[in-house]
Amino acid sequence: MGLASGMESTKDNHNNVVITSDGIPLKKKLAKSLFQSRLRAFGLVAPLLLLILFAFVIPILIFLSRGVYNNTFERHMINLTPLISSWDSNSEPTEAMFEALVLDLKAGKKSKKIGKVATRVNRELSGTRSLFTSSARKAKKLKAPFKDSLIKANKKWDNLEVWRAMKLTSISVTPAFLASALDMKYNADGTFERKPEERRIHLQLFLRTLEISLIVVLAGLFLGYPIAYLLASLPVRTSNLLLILVLLPFWTSLLVRTTAWIAMLQGQGVLNDLSVVFGLATDEDRFSLIYNKTGTLISMTHILLPFMILPLYSVMKTIPPSYVRAAKSMGATNWTAFWRIYFPQTIPGIGAGGILVFILAISFYITPALIGGQDGTMISNFIDFHMRKTLNWSLAAAMGGVLLVLVLFLYWIYDRVVGIDNMKLG
Numbered sequence: 001m002g003l004a005s006g007m008e009s010t011k012d013n014h015n016n017v018v019i020t021s022d023g024i025p026l027k028k029k030l031a032k033s034l035f036q037s038r039l040r041a042f043g044l045v046a047p048l049l050l051l052i053l054f055a056f057v058i059p060i061l062i063f064l065s066r067g068v069y070n071n072t073f074e075r076h077m078i079n080l081t082p083l084i085s086s087w088d089s090n091s092e093p094t095e096a097m098f099e100a101l102v103l104d105l106k107a108g109k110k111s112k113k114i115g116k117v118a119t120r121v122n123r124e125l126s127g128t129r130s131l132f133t134s135s136a137r138k139a140k141k142l143k144a145p146f147k148d149s150l151i152k153a154n155k156k157w158d159n160l161e162v163w164r165a166m167k168l169t170s171i172s173v174t175p176a177f178l179a180s181a182l183d184m185k186y187n188a189d190g191t192f193e194r195k196p197e198e199r200r201i202h203l204q205l206f207l208r209t210l211e212i213s214l215i216v217v218l219a220g221l222f223l224g225y226p227i228a229y230l231l232a233s234l235p236v237r238t239s240n241l242l243l244i245l246v247l248l249p250f251w252t253s254l255l256v257r258t259t260a261w262i263a264m265l266q267g268q269g270v271l272n273d274l275s276v277v278f279g280l281a282t283d284e285d286r287f288s289l290i291y292n293k294t295g296t297l298i299s300m301t302h303i304l305l306p307f308m309i310l311p312l313y314s315v316m317k318t319i320p321p322s323y324v325r326a327a328k329s330m331g332a333t334n335w336t337a338f339w340r341i342y343f344p345q346t347i348p349g350i351g352a353g354g355i356l357v358f359i360l361a362i363s364f365y366i367t368p369a370l371i372g373g374q375d376g377t378m379i380s381n382f383i384d385f386h387m388r389k390t391l392n393w394s395l396a397a398a399m400g401g402v403l404l405v406l407v408l409f410l411y412w413i414y415d416r417v418v419g420i421d422n423m424k425l426g
Contacts, residue, residue, distance in 0.1 A: 067181075067398035071172035072120040076113045077104040081170045089164050089188040098146040098157075105132070105139040123392060124176070125165035131156050164188035177398035202382070202399065206406065209378040212296060212368075213361040217354050219301040220308035224353065225346075228312035232319070243313070246306050254303065258367045261299040265289040265371070291373030299367050304360055308353040315349030351418050355411070362407060379403055 018026035074081045079100035087097065108114030118132035135154055142149040150157040167188045168176060176186040183200040184192050194200070227246070231239045249257060264270045267286050275281040289295050319342065327337040365380040372378065379399060386396035414420070 063393075063397050064401050064404070065397070066394045067177050067401045068175065069173050070120065070169075070177070070394045072116050073166070073169040074172050076108055076111075076117050077101075077166075077170070078107075079103045080166070084163070084167050084170050087163070087167060089167055090160075092160075093147070093163050095145060095147050097163075098150055099144070102139055102142050102146045102150065105136045108132075109136040109139060119391075120169050121162075121165050123395075124168050125161060128156075128162060128165060131162065177394045178401065180395055181398040181402050202379075205377065205379045205382055206402070208293075209362055209380075209403075210406070212293065212300070212376075212378060213358050215297055216300045216304060216361045217308075217357050219297065220305050220357050221350060221354065223301070224305055224308035224312055225350075228309050228316055228349075231309075231313045232316035246309050249303070249306060254366055257303055258299060258370050261295070261302070261367075261371060262290065265295050265298065290371055292375040293372070294376075296368050296372040296376030296378075299371050300361060300364060303367060304357045307356050307360060311352035311356065312346065312349040315346055315352070319345050347418075351414075355414060358410075359407065362403070 080097065080103075083094075083097045083100050087093065104117075105114065108117055114132055114136040115129075118129040121132065122129040131154055135150065135157070138153050142153065156162055164187075168174070168186065174186065179186040179192055180195075181202055183195050183203050185195055186192055231242055231246075234242070262269075266272070266289075269289070271289060272281065272286040275287060276283050281287055289298065323341050323345075324337045327341045328334070332340070362378075363380055364378060365384060368376050368378045369381050369384075372381070380403075383396045383399050383403075386392045386399070
């Protein structure tokens, strides 16, 4: 039997198997050829996959793991950890526990690692860092009975709260940081309780971040939809020129654009001067547009507006104008033709632009840091604060993990309501 590819083959009349000229079944040879083509394709993308894996996926997973894993205490307090792990957290610490503590204080002072242990315990119970460092300096002079010696060196060692804090930090895999990210406290007995009201700041920040992101999406849609419609309706030459203006901000650094907004929004800035000129405000009573939520919303909407316009424009460009003309020819008004015919076809672009802007907005950092002030601070700014200032990477990782779960949950809701398959970029 002759093949279209020019390869000679024969057909086995007994088994109905097509055999190629070299004696190999055609089905097997085609499968081998398909496997080789897939292998070549994988070889072409393998460098990119490895780059994404080692430069993006693995570092993120390692960082997020810090939100539930911290072995600082277990690694440096090797004598005390097994004893305090089995302690019931209510009875008085035993002499063996005090002796193990003294041995670990001596070793920590010698290895200069006691500061890390002290910092770790201090995050569970404020004020214990100096207790560890001062006791470590006196550890060489402490003798049996070690309980009396330690309490004599510092009375805080007789406080059960200190030992409960050490029990908490001795657990390497712990939900304590995730609980703290949600304004909860994980106790030594395994229970959870809400933090005092004056210390509940993280949930408020998550809600504020979500609020700002949603407002930016709605503002971007309100401003971007008419612009995209205009670009899609104009002749190609004119729309291409205007499209350059939409893309122009991408040629400027984000930091430069944010700094420009500081000059625009400040008390003596351009917007306030224009408000005074047009009589919207007096020179003595200018608007407060910076270092608050208002300034954050204005600047973020401007910076993220192109990410809403481009998906909308790419979808609108594919909608035939004849649909609207046909609706008008059948008696529909301009509004009816737009709302019943044109608008439903742009929903995939709205979905694409909305989810793109939302994901970018919820993780925004530079603009809220420079313009937001106290009222415009977002959760990303607090993650950075714990990463660079307090060096509490575990809490920062926990907050990042909560933010990731929140984004994935909202993405799942979006998929259920709108449908990812309905999202189009053109």
